[in-house]
Amino acid sequence: MRTVTARSTLSERQAPAAVRRIVHRTRGSSHGPITRLVSPSDLGELIKPFVFLDHFDLQPAERAKFGIHPHSGIATFTLLLSGSVAYEDTTGKSGVLPAGGLEWMRAGAGVWHDGGPADLSRMHGLQLWVALPPELENAPPQSQYVAPAEVPQLGAVSVALGQHGAARSPVDAPEFINYLHVKLPNGQRWQYEPPAGHTVAWIFVYAGRIDAPEPVTAGELAVFEESNRPLELASRGDAGFVLGSAIKHPHDLVLGSYSVHSSAATLRRGEAEIQRIGQRLRAQGRLR
Numbered sequence: 001m002r003t004v005t006a007r008s009t010l011s012e013r014q015a016p017a018a019v020r021r022i023v024h025r026t027r028g029s030s031h032g033p034i035t036r037l038v039s040p041s042d043l044g045e046l047i048k049p050f051v052f053l054d055h056f057d058l059q060p061a062e063r064a065k066f067g068i069h070p071h072s073g074i075a076t077f078t079l080l081l082s083g084s085v086a087y088e089d090t091t092g093k094s095g096v097l098p099a100g101g102l103e104w105m106r107a108g109a110g111v112w113h114d115g116g117p118a119d120l121s122r123m124h125g126l127q128l129w130v131a132l133p134p135e136l137e138n139a140p141p142q143s144q145y146v147a148p149a150e151v152p153q154l155g156a157v158s159v160a161l162g163q164h165g166a167a168r169s170p171v172d173a174p175e176f177i178n179y180l181h182v183k184l185p186n187g188q189r190w191q192y193e194p195p196a197g198h199t200v201a202w203i204f205v206y207a208g209r210i211d212a213p214e215p216v217t218a219g220e221l222a223v224f225e226e227s228n229r230p231l232e233l234a235s236r237g238d239a240g241f242v243l244g245s246a247i248k249h250p251h252d253l254v255l256g257s258y259s260v261h262s263s264a265a266t267l268r269r270g271e272a273e274i275q276r277i278g279q280r281l282r283a284q285g286r287l288r
Helices: 264-283
Strands: 008-011 022-026 029-031 034-038 050-058 069-071 074-082 084-089 094-098 102-106 111-117 123-131 142-146 157-161 177-184 189-192 200-211 215-217 220-224 231-246
Touching: 050 200, 069 264, 074 084, 074 094, 074 157, 074 177, 084 102, 111 264, 123 200, 177 189, 215 220
Parallel strands: none
Antiparallel strands: 008 189, 022 220, 029 034, 034 050, 050 123, 069 111, 074 102, 074 123, 084 094, 084 111, 102 142, 157 177, 177 231, 189 231, 200 215, 200 220, 200 231
16 A cells, blocks of 8 residues: 655555654553653653643543633644543633543643543543743633644544644644544554644654554653654554654743743743632632
C-alpha cells in the first residue's frame, strides 16, 4: 500500500540511515487512571511550547464533575479518543464533547472551566497545555469545540492542531505548532517532514508499538533531538500515537498554580484576572 502526500509517505520501504535520535523517554507518573507525562517544571522545558501532557483512561462510576478551576497564560487542548465529556467554562460555552472531538481553551488573560464524564462509558484521551506567545498570554480567553466530522483527515493522520500537507485544523491555534493523531496498521511505515523551523518533536504511543527507529511502546513518550530532519516511523502491530512538532518557545516558563507565563509581570496580571473571576463565581454561589 502506498499513499503519497506533500507531507507524509505510507509505504513498506526502508528508512534512511540518517534519522533523528531519541534523546529522552518517559512513562510519566500515574495517579489512578491519569498519567502525567509532561509538566512545565520538568520535560516541558525541553519540548516547550508543549509544557504539559496528561494521558487519562478511566471507566467512570458516576457522572461527577472534575471540579471548576482556573488557568491563565496557556491554552489547554483535549483530544478525546473514546467516551464523552460534558464541559462548561466562563466564556459562556457549555455542551458535550464526543469521542473524536477536540476542545481548545485559550485561557490567555484568565478563565475558569469545569468538566466531567457525560455518560458512564470509558473515557480515554489526552490533555495538552501549550505555552502561548507574549501577544496572546494575556489576551481575552477563547474556547473552541470541534466535532469529530470537522477534524480533517489525511490518510492515517488526523490533524488536531496546525497543518499537515493540504489538511489544516479548524482550531484557531498559533501557527508555530502541529499536533497530529496517527493510526498506523501493522507493518506500515510513515515519514513526517516537519515544517521549516519545527525543531521540537515528540511522540506518545497509546496503543501498539512504533519503531522510531528504536522501539517506542504503548504508554511511552519519546522526545527526538532538536533538528528539522524528517522522522521515520514504522508500526509493529496496529498502532495509535500522537505527534507534536513546533518552533521552540523562546521564552521563560514562569509558573503559577494553574498558569504558565513568560514573565513575572504577565503572571501577576493573569492571576489577578483569575481572582476577579473567582470572586464573581463565589458571588453567584458556583464556587466555595
